[in-house]
Amino acid sequence: MIVEKIAHLIASNRMPAKRIAAITFTNKAAKEMRERVAKRIRGDAADGLTICTFHALGLKFLQIEHAKAGLRRGFSIFDADDSTAQIKDLLPAGSKPDVIDAVKGLISRAKNAGLSPEEAMREARTPREIEAATVYDLYQQRLSSFNAVDFDDLIRLPVQLLEADEDMCLAWRERIGYLLVDECQDTNDAQYRLLKALAGPRGLFTCVGDDDQSIYAWRGANPDNLLQLGSDYPTLRIVKLEQNYRCSNRVLRAANTLIANNPHEHLKTLWSDQPDGERIRIWECRDAAHEAEKVAAEIQFIAASTCAPWSDFCLLFRGNFQSRALEKALQLQRVPYHLSGGTAFLDRGEVKDVLSWLRLLANPDDDAAFLRAVQAPKREVGAGTLAKLAELAAHAHMPMARAIENVGALKQLPPRAANALDSFATLVRQLRAKSAHATPAELVGEVAERSGLLASVRAQCKDEASFQRRKANIDELAGWFEGARNAGPGELAAQLALLSHADKGEPGNQVRLMSLHAAKxxxxxxxxxxxxxxGTLPHEASLDEGRLDEERRLLYVGITRAKERLWLSYSKRAERWGEVLRLKPSRFLDELPATEIQRDGADPVADAENKKARADAGFAAIRALLDG
Structure with a gap:
């Protein structure tokens, strides 16, 4: 829809491509949108068009307006690990991981709401919120001393500047004449305010969204933003896109009936020209192990009887803990599977450490890379020393990596730390000289060895097998650089750092296991x-707090992932902490239309036919095995 709107704007001469910006949430979605635009709009008509994520747009803004944001050119961006390390250092020594995560989450939530540290403190009510607001203020001071921002700042700071400076706002509205926003229901408050600031009172924008697929409130998304658009822009035209091109009509009727239990400002009814297909099966199982066995056996039967590839199957669950029984059952059936949500390759510690070294070798001005590299592996340099070094570097108007080359700066630091930083600077110079004539792949190995990273990884591992697994990650990173002889290590490292797990392509011919949130x-x-x-779906917390709407939307998203056939299953009991618990079927099952579902035991004839078909398939598999 957005691609067609872009084509219309350009073809009708309503807006030149260079003044159009299409905003989405992931690098993968932006990449796909660019590819579709390239196919739809030929020649140079789309030159200058901006298609990027919210955060990429915020980064572009800050690179242009860095001085007004209190930043120096070449500022760094802290990733999640960098932010966690700083917040941990600002909390009392020995703070538990759950406390660190809670404080970090509250700071992120405040930033996503567009709040400054002072505003966050005014709104704080509980002791934890007051503590988080205090740390937020100190954290921002430290970011400033490091000439850095975090990902949340990429939205918060542009909003803050645009809302405070009318001339800047007008200039950016001239730069971006028309905005298109994908997945608008997933915007948080700061992103919505950024949209409003850039669109202005004329409201030259198109937003695409589905209030029934808003499932990210836990990370700040506000589904009410779609409703707020109508209030802020009274002439807003609502166009309902109700035809679904994916699902069978039976699946859509079930989804429509379920989601009708949620309040709606704009009612819609999905429909499809696909056939009805088979009824939705509801299985009652003894426990999670029995449930997993039934699912694995059904997948094996369908794959064998229809020759369907494994990639046609997906198993969805509410929480990652539910995957264990499923994995075991699939392994016993020898069904290949891919579990989404594991640690992405580029998020592995040793990989990120090597990338920080490569970034620093390519760009001495990258303070974020310096901060990670100087602590990978650990040296006798603490967070306090680094904060002091950041102040000295800022006073001298130079990056931290250059400041440690300055004898005067080192003399103002503790002797042991100064010696460690001097040795670090010498090693960086040597590796930078090596990078001038080594291939990027060779440089990865050189960095891992000479920096002490490999030795540090070995010391952390309890056995040789775990060391070899982590070393293999570094070797794989080197493999990514093979053949890239014309690009510098810094350029390649930056490209890799921008990727997300989803950007590296989908798994091959494997059954997919993932959470409902990941399936969207x-x-x-x-x-x-x-x-x-x-207690599982809907989640126990939502039952306790009376928040069923988002849980219902989550199931709605899961149901509408099915193109042809859908199974819903539940267990009668579970064993937790040595106690057997009786479980109640999800209340959402009773909200599905009875005409579209088939429960176990409700149709004895159909159940008998299914049982016979599976028995025949099992015997056929045994005969084939014996014949072989």
Missing amino acids: GLEFRYVFIVGMED
Whole structure:
């Protein structure tokens, strides 16, 4: 839809491409949108068009307006690990991980709401919120001393500047004449305010969103932003896109009936020209192990009887803990699978450490890379020393990596730390000289060895097998650079650092296992949703707090991932902490239309036919095995 609107704007001469910006949430979505635009708009008509994520747009803004944001050119961006390390250092020594995560989450939530540290303190009510607001203020001071921002600042700071400076706002509205926003229901308050600031009172924008697929409130998304648009822009035209091109009509009727239990400002009814397909199956199982066995056996049967590839199947669950029984059952059936949500390759510690060294070798002005590299592996340089070094570097108007080359600066630091930093500077110079004639792949190995990273990894590992696994990650990183002889290590490292796990392509011919949150935007012929019990889906916390709407939207998203067939299953009991618990089927099952579902035991004839078909398939598999 957005691609067609872009084509219309350009073809009708309503807006030149260089003044159009299409904003989405992931690098992968932006890449796909650019590819579609390239196919739709030929020649140079789309030159200058901006298609990027919210954060990429914020970064572009700050690179242009860095001085007004209190930043120096070449500022650094802290990733999640960098931010966690600083917040941990600002909290009392010995703070537990859950406390660190809670404070970090509250700071992020404040930034996503567009709040400054002072505003966050005014709104703080609980002791934890007051503590987080205090740390937020100190954290921002430290970011400033490091000439750095974090990802949340990429939205918060532009909003702060645009709302405070009318001339700047007018200039940016001239630069971006028309905005298109994808997945608008997932915007947080700061992103919505950025949209409003750039669109201005004329409201030259198109937003695409589905209030029924707003499932990210836990990370700041505000589904009410879609409703707020109508209030802020009274002449807003609502166009309902109700035809679904993915699902069978039976699946859509079930989804429509379920989601009708949520309040709606704009009612819609999805429909499809696809056939009805088979009824939705609801399975009652003894426990999670029995449930997993049934799912694995059904997948094996369908794959064998229809020759469907494994990639046609998806297993969805509410929480990652539910994957264990499923993995075991699939392994016993020898069904290949891919579990989404594991640690992405580029997020592994040793990989990020090597990348920070490569970034620093390529760009001495990269303070974020310096801060990670100087502590990978650990040296006798603490956070306090680094904060002092950042102040000295800022006073001298130079990056931290250049400041440690200055004898005067080192003399103002503790002797042991100064010696460690001097040795570090010498090593960086040597490796930078090596990078002039080594291939990027060779440089990865050189950095891992000479920096002490490999030795540090070995010391951390309890056995040789775990060391070899982590060393293999570094070797794989070197493999990514093979053949890239014309690009510098800094350029390649920057490109890799911008990627997310989803950007590296989908798994091959494997059954997909993932959480319902991770499934948004995907589609599969056969979908199984397990754990349909009260306390799991809907989640126990939502039951306690009376927040069922988002849980219902989550199931709605899961149901509409199924193109042809859908299974919903629940367990009668579970064993937790040595106690057997009786479970209740999810209340959402009773909200599905009875005409579209088939429960176990409700149709004895159909159940008998299914049982016979599976028995025949099992015997056929045994005969084939014996014949072989």
